[in-house]
Amino acid sequence: MKNKGILIVVSGFSGAGKGTLMKKLVQEYDNYALSVSATTRAPRDGEEDGREYFFLSKEDFERKIEQNGLIEYACYCGNYYGTPRDYVEKQLDAGRDVILEIEIQGALKVRKQFPTSLLLFVMPPSVQELKRRLTGRGTETAEVIEKRMVRAAEEAEGIEEYDYIVVNDDLETCVRELHEIIVAAHNTPYRNEEFIEKIREELEVLSKGEK
């Protein structure tokens, strides 16, 4: 029973620890490919083209949109962000599970185009812990933290759209859980249509032959 890779969409509140989780997941297991987004915003210090983002000009980004070169895209604060189609499709065809980290609107757009995609939502163990993590970074102003809490409340409304939730309490445990959920997802009937069809045809032949 061998099938194509699964397109995995990971969302979750800011502060839930998605970035660290994804990095660790890709490090520990070798069946994953991490999709890199494209953006028109300027690179920050230390960011590398093709690692954090593919940094594109507005013209190049809009050309990609026209050519259907993005699976999904959105505009935030005057900048485009999107998922290049090429990389994702190549990796899926090679049987690797591709991970995208995007928010719910993007996640739902991906599901429409890839009905067998797997939507995962990362949650903090509690809201107290979420607030502690956001405050603990020490890099954000009180105003930014407030905004994120409000944004989290909005995002929480969409959780039922996701296939699975994972609670990021202990990093190691959560990475293992994520991996096991993805492994299990390969076993749904709609991700194994070819195998099921083959068994059916063989049964058909044999049970007719036997009569």
Place this chain on the structure above:
Amino acid sequence: MKNKGILIVVSGFSGAGKGTLMKKLVQEYDNYALSVSATTRAPRDGEEDGREYFFLSKEDFERKIEQNGLIEYACYCGNYYGTPRDYVEKQLDAGRDVILEIEIQGALKVRKQFPTSLLLFVMPPSVQELKRRLTGRGTETAEVIEKRMVRAAEEAEGIEEYDYIVVNDDLETCVRELHEIIVAAHNTPYRNEEFIEKIREELEVLSKGEK
């Protein structure tokens, strides 16, 4: 994140190895409870009441039906077979995952009453292997084997009703896969409504407090 047990329904072709799988699963992991069916057929040599089946008289069985004491039941070859409700509900409330081994009609009846139940279908790696296993037992006549192959072809039509399929090629691997699928299933949003609601309420309070 703690939730109630999951009601797990296991179906699959005769010869796919369900019985051995279930026994092994319950032996290796301690979160499972195996449901024992009730029947009106006579015990065979070596069968014990409460182990293979609960052996009931026709009158007792029909009283159970009237009292809504069975989750599902069916009549085969003039004998009743059914799943006692008591045991299943007690174990689920105690947080244990309960395993039923029944065929598709029963599985769909269970799903109606327990919308969060998990339906698993065990498949052989190939039809050749299925036939080899049925023949290899040496206990069945050619006619019985033929009937089972025909029955398998019928059962194969319902596979898409199941949440997951597992291929029983190597016993150890298949038991581990089953376990991982069940563990993953505990993480669906609809099996964690209380936890999600709690997070939502806390976020609501905090994001209002912050404004």
